[in-house]
Amino acid sequence: MIVAERKPLSEIIAKVEGYNRLLIVGCNTCVAVCQAGGEKEVAMLAAALRLRFRDRQPAMEIIERSVERQCEEEFNQVLAEDIAHAEAVLSMACGVGVQTLVEQFPDAIVLPAVNTKFMGRPEERGVWSERCIGCGNCVLDKFGGICPITRCAKSLLNGPCGGSENGRCEVDPENLECAWQLIYDRLARLGQLDRLLEIEPPKDWSTARYGGPRKIVRKDMVL
Amino acid sequence: MKSGSKLERILASGAFAVTAELGPPKGPDVSVVMRKMELLRGVCDAINVTDNQTAIVRLSSAATCALLHQNGLEPVMQMTCRDRNRLAIQSDIFGAVALGIRNLLCLTGDHQVFGNHPTAKNVYDLDSIQLIQMVARMRDESVTAGGDPVEGEVPLFIGGAANPFGDPFEMRVIRLAKKVAAGVDFIQTQCIFDLPRFREWMKRVVDQGLHEKVYILAGVMPLKSVGAARYINRNVPGFSVPNSIIKRMRAAGKGKKAREEGIKICAEMIQELREIEGVRGVHIMAVEWEEAIRPIVERAGLLPRPSLED
Structure with a gap:
């Protein structure tokens, strides 16, 4: 599978602080299995960003979504409305997923929230390593x-x-x-x-x- | 003769060869090269010039070798696969031959994480064995790696490295056998401190008859201080300085006395290595201490060096 790692929160904050309507989109395939960008990680990141921007007026709007495979357009169709509404999309998919959103929604600003690392496998709990x-x-x-x-x-x-x-x-x-x-x-x-x-x-x-x-x-x- | 290089002729004559290493400056300061080359004049048969050794940027091996050649010394150009792909390697080899260089040591090269540009992209398009094979074909079949004919001759004496101290030990003789099959003419080994393990490796080399197919030069390194020995043990993978040598270096004290002891130990090591079947010469790596080479060679009883004038 593709193994990714979430970017440091400080880097993500710097990328999104200029926006007020944010859509976070996870991917429930590889990056969910390696616990970098699945539904759970979307919720965690959204909570962290809400906490960081809690004093902002008007409040930052953060929408959480996850799709099955962000690298395939058919799974992303459901996002159309949210993407049109958001000022920026924070994708927690691998680099392929990010670029799929960009190609599919050419007017959207899509920001990567994870670093795509390698094709590898879990060796033990919390340890992944490259194989190909x-x-x-x-x-x-x-x-x-x-x-x-x-x-x-x-x-x-x-x-x-x-x-x-x-x-x-x-x-x-x-x-x-x-x-x-x-x-x-x-x-x-x-x-x-x-x-x-x-x-x-x-x-x-x-x-x-x-x-x-x-x-x-x-x-x-x-x- | 494959190259007619001085090193090749000395080894072919049956003499015990002495090579040494010269580290180029970290910039184009020719005076450093001139100073170091004079320290080596007359004390060795050929001088290896390192190629961005330990991934630290230095004056290029080819340019330094050309300076040595112009000044009447015999260079061995070191070439690694870390910084160049097969196009650049072949082109640089043509350049080296055009400038009069006749010995080439083919290396994989230290990984860039150890050097002063750890964020660089490495190449490793070829490995050392593929490099040896490519150069042998350029020389013997007059073709490039891509199959085109080579314009002109590529008379190179082809060298390779061997590390009898890396793991897995069984692979170490296999690697040598592959280098021989690839067309290597001479081997310079990693620095030897662990004599028993080197003897074991040489025994296997001799058992397979490889010593009759390739000239093996045993690598040695003089220690400047007990601290240097400890540093090697801690930081240099693949070889360790035995306690007996550390004890001697410690007993020698500091400064000049320690350096003298280091030179003495190195000369004694050379004398031991000379007695081992299949060892045809010695390669002295006195890193940033080229002054040590003359006293080492002298003490080892290897001066004067043979003259090939006749």
Whole structure:
């Protein structure tokens, strides 16, 4: 899923203090699961903003809404009236959701309330970590199911650098495992250590973001 | 001869090679390069010039190497994958060869979080093994990474690094084997303090016959003080200074006495390393202490350096 983190309250306050009619829109998919921008977080943020602006005259109007998937226009139709009424929309969806609102409601001022972080998964309660950078050409089968492009700080494809120590990555030993230690252990477990001797050629990065913004057109599905 | 470089000829002659490291200034101050290069003249066979080492911006390796070459010294240009994509790397290599540089050390490069531009975007388009393979093809097959023919020759003696002290240990010999398969000609290892672990690594290297396919230069680093040893233990992943050396440095006291002890320990280490099968030379990394190299080499009994005039 897409993992996000709510922006600091001070940053959000600075963005919205110039408006008097605010619509906060959460998204009940990824950002709800990672507890950054779902219905519950919308309520919490609205309460915090009401408290912050409680002395304002006239009172700041804050409307709370949440949609199922803000990245798809059909789920956002119900917001049309509220968006027309609000001076600004504070979106708690990922960057895709924010931009969907912008494209769908071109006259609305839409402000992001979360920082979209990565594609990852919850490792334990309150801990999420990255698993995929969306390089556009999956090679997980070559590395025992562990992605060195995502999980090695240098995206190394031919083994660990000198900064692997006791299974940790030198870039942030407290938080990061060495991807190549994980790959080594996994291939050892699978009896596939001989794979480590193969030289992995330079990656074709054209399928990644480096080739420009990406788009998929499925001719079989286009109406 | 693959490159005809002085370093290649010395290693091919069977002599025990000595290389040292020169750190360029944090700006275009040529006088720093001139001062450091004179400290190294006549005491080593080739001089590595670091490439924004530990991700700190310095005078470029290529320009510094060209200055060394113009002044009659033999440079080893270090090239990392952190700051350049495959286009920039190849272009800079052509430039280096055009300026007379004949040795290239191919490195992945320290991550930028350790340097003075931690908010920079890194590249890592290639890794060190892919870089070695690309350069070997430029030289041997005269093609670029993209497949176009190279105009002119690329006579480079291709080096790589090896860290026998990183984890997982089993990967360390595998990495060397891959570098050999990729076409590396010489290896300079990470600084050795833990001799038993280095011996274990070399044993595995020799068992696989890799020492017959690549020249291995053992890396050493003189310690300036007991504080430097402790700093390394605390802050440099992948290697540790053993207690026996820390004790000696502590006993030596401070200042000049400590520096002399550091030089002595380093020279003794070189003598031990010389005895290990497969070690063909030594690479001295005296970070911001190039003055130490002459006394180390002298004390290790490696002066004068061989002359290839004949």
